[in-house]
Amino acid sequence: MSNGNELKPNKSAFINYRFIIHSIYHFIFFIIISLVIYFISKQFVLYFTVIFILFKIFNYYSLCVKYKKETYIFYNDKIIRKGGSIFSDFEIELVIKNITHVEMQLPFLQNKFFKTGNVRIESAGSGSTEISLLAIDNPEQTYNFMENIMKKNGFNLTKSNLIQKEKPSGIGVFFEVFKNFISTIFTLIFITFYIGGNAIDFIINYIALILPIIGLILFILFIRSIFQFLDLKNRIYYLYSDTIVYTEGFLTKNNSFIPIENLS
Numbered sequence: 001m002s003n004g005n006e007l008k009p010n011k012s013a014f015i016n017y018r019f020i021i022h023s024i025y026h027f028i029f030f031i032i033i034s035l036v037i038y039f040i041s042k043q044f045v046l047y048f049t050v051i052f053i054l055f056k057i058f059n060y061y062s063l064c065v066k067y068k069k070e071t072y073i074f075y076n077d078k079i080i081r082k083g084g085s086i087f088s089d090f091e092i093e094l095v096i097k098n099i100t101h102v103e104m105q106l107p108f109l110q111n112k113f114f115k116t117g118n119v120r121i122e123s124a125g126s127g128s129t130e131i132s133l134l135a136i137d138n139p140e141q142t143y144n145f146m147e148n149i150m151k152k153n154g155f156n157l158t159k160s161n162l163i164q165k166e167k168p169s170g171i172g173v174f175f176e177v178f179k180n181f182i183s184t185i186f187t188l189i190f191i192t193f194y195i196g197g198n199a200i201d202f203i204i205n206y207i208a209l210i211l212p213i214i215g216l217i218l219f220i221l222f223i224r225s226i227f228q229f230l231d232l233k234n235r236i237y238y239l240y241s242d243t244i245v246y247t248e249g250f251l252t253k254n255n256s257f258i259p260i261e262n263l264s
Helices: 012-040 043-069 108-114 141-154 170-194 197-205 207-233
Strands: 071-074 078-084 091-096 101-105 116-123 127-137 162-166 236-240 243-248 253-259
Touching: 012 043, 012 108, 012 141, 012 207, 043 078, 071 127, 078 127, 091 116, 091 127, 101 108, 101 141, 108 116, 108 127, 116 141, 116 170, 127 141
Parallel strands: none
Antiparallel strands: 071 078, 078 091, 101 116, 101 253, 116 127, 162 236, 236 243, 243 253
């Protein structure tokens, strides 16, 4: 990769993978809302299904447009990201000397099937800037390139003097990750026992409809919390005299470095 070169995302990963992942979440909400609509009026389920299909067609077309506009340009002293959507365009410029954080993410399924990943670059200054390089081929090469170009712009990043190595506390990670899951359970208990008789009567009368929805929501939150716990539990911090490096990930792998010069 040379300065001034343009880089585009992997087309299949940027469009197809993102469409499939989005569709999984959308389909879950579609099922939940369809159950509610079916209970109210069966005929509206058909209309809602047609709307959902049209929405997914629009979603796929939107991703195709975004791919055509998504471009990353590398110069000696800056990086430019160009992109947009069906109705808009944008351009972001990030100055190399202001970089505060570089992160490489290797999403498990995306990396397994397409060998692609994401690189996120943050900077500070008069206005903080962030550029995300999405679904790019050879993400490790781009990640290493960012380290090299930063060295050429005055950063040390030698990582020669390791001062300290740490891992997060297991208890701290547990409470950080499962707080949303636990708060959801307490919210449901509060609604059931303390709001009043009308809410309880409604739950009793329509329990056959409500229980599957509540169970599905709790199951999704629980599985998500488990993977977040495993990701953070595998995080390791390396503090060098000129760089902070940390790695994490159970299935999806993350590697990051922070230059001490711009530590904030």
